[in-house]
Amino acid sequence: MRDLTPDRLRTDDAGNGLLLAPDAVLTPEGLMDHYAAVVAGDTFRAVGPAERLEREYPHLSAVRLPGHVLMPGFVDAHHHLTQSFGAALAFGEPSEIFRRVWVPLEGALDEEAVYVAAKLAALESLRGGFTTVAEAGSRAPVDVELTAAATRDAGIRCVLGLVCNDVDGDTDSTLAGAEKHLARYGTEELIHPSLAVSVPEAASERTLRRTARLAAEARAVVQIHVNEHLAGVERSLVQHGLRPLEYLYEVGALGPQLLAAHATLLTPRELTLLADSGAAVSYNPVASAWKGNAVAPATAMAERGIRFGLGTDGTRGDGFRLAEAAEFAQRLAYGLATGDSSCGAGWTWLEHGSGGGADAVGLAARTGRIAAGAAADFLLVDVSGPETALSWDLPWELVRRGNRDQIAAVFVAGRLRLWRGWPVDWDGPALVRRAVGLAEEVMRRAPVTRVHPTSMEARTRR
Structure with a gap:
């Protein structure tokens, strides 16, 4: 994955889509090893064994994702x-x-x-x-x-x-x-x-x-x-x-x-x-x-x-x-x-x-699963680190040991939205800086009443 760039995770201008081949895919039937998914437009066109999808979609060059799991967002x-x-x-x-x-x-x-x-x-x-x-x-x-x-x-x-x-x-x-x-x-x-x-x-x-x-x-x-x-x-x-x-x-x-x-x-x-x-x-x-x-x-x-x-x-x-x-x-x-x-x-x-x-939330027919016809809303999660590499039961491990630092990519409606924690098509850090300034202005005019002191004030009182 070190040589993988965000550009490789974008569909081409002809709309041919992506064939993603991670180590495993978390499907509604469970965690499937050696599965792949084809993303076309805003949906999954196909999900199944990687070898079969590579035969059925020979015009797509598989993007191999060793050490990663593709799971629903x-x-x-x-x-x-x-x-x-x-x-x-x-x-x-x-x-x-x-x-x-x-x-x-x-x-x-x-x-x-x-x-x-x-x-x-x-x-x-x-x-x-x-x-x-x-x-x-x-x-x-x-x-x-x-x-x-x-x-x-x-x-x-x-x-x-x-x-x-x-x-x-x-x-x-x-x-x-x-x-x-x-x-x-x-x-x-x-x-x-x-x-x-x-x-x-x-x-x-x-x-x-x-x-x-x-x-x-x-x-x-x-x-x-x-x-x-x-x-x-x-x-x-x-x-x-x-x-x-x-x-x-x-x-x-x-x-x-x-x-x-x-x-x-x-x-x-x-x-x-x-x-x-x-x-x-x-x-x-x-x-x-x-x-x-x-x-x-x-x-x-x-x-x-x-x-x-x-x-x-x-x-x-x-x-x-x-x-x-x-x-x-x-x-x-x-x-x-x-x-x-x-x-x-x-x-x-x-x-x-x-x-x-x-x-x-009323979107069962649209999202929440990795399956053909569903919206391509999904994550690529790095499970090669010390938290999850020695895996005996990956779903349990993702619940108890997973963290957001392991999320390599976030896709919504078939488009790569975040890569390594930041947006790929707009300036996330600039938004954060603007939010800091605006929040200070809002708090000066908001008549908020707190019961508990700040943590440092509470420490001083003790």
């Missing part, structure tokens, strides 16, 4: 792209920081800041192996197209949420905006429209029902924060006499179109509601550790056939560390108490970090 099932300027503000803070941190921060963003913040988050995600992110909706007072433009320009696939809260607003205009949003991005290559409600009590019953129907008709998802914190569960009980998922079921908003973010603190009945309705969950293990009250019972959801993906919630854009956190959190929260030393056997977290995530 990770799917971040829950992100807040416009919060990237304040990602570290959550450290050490008690739960439910949206009132003190996120609402003031996003309210202080202007158009340039929204674009730069979203593109910065997209760059971090690509560097961490994510080829798709689900943006749960921003409170910034600007057109959502700025977030779309940022992800489009960065080269990442985005499920773009439009916030449809209407408790304090006009329901008719909210629903009209939802229909317009679904139509506006309905035919884009990289932008996939979605609707969003912050929490169930932020929208009227009419809007919850109607957004569910609109999304189902458009084959899109409605993203709603559900059971993220104990306070949210208790607010629902006080206001409606029902827990959040029970309330969504009661008003007719629970179904396959729902993407429930977090879904911790689930009762047996709520697990049954999820299983019976076909709703999906974004399991966000790092967010649970950093700012939550509980860990979603993901192994129980997997056993019951509940659809779920893995989400960062904007904590850190590293797919391998997210997969490791998903397994680690399950083992601490549930496995230790039951003697479950496997907790998903490794493959669960890779699968739900890619194909399962694509299904959860």
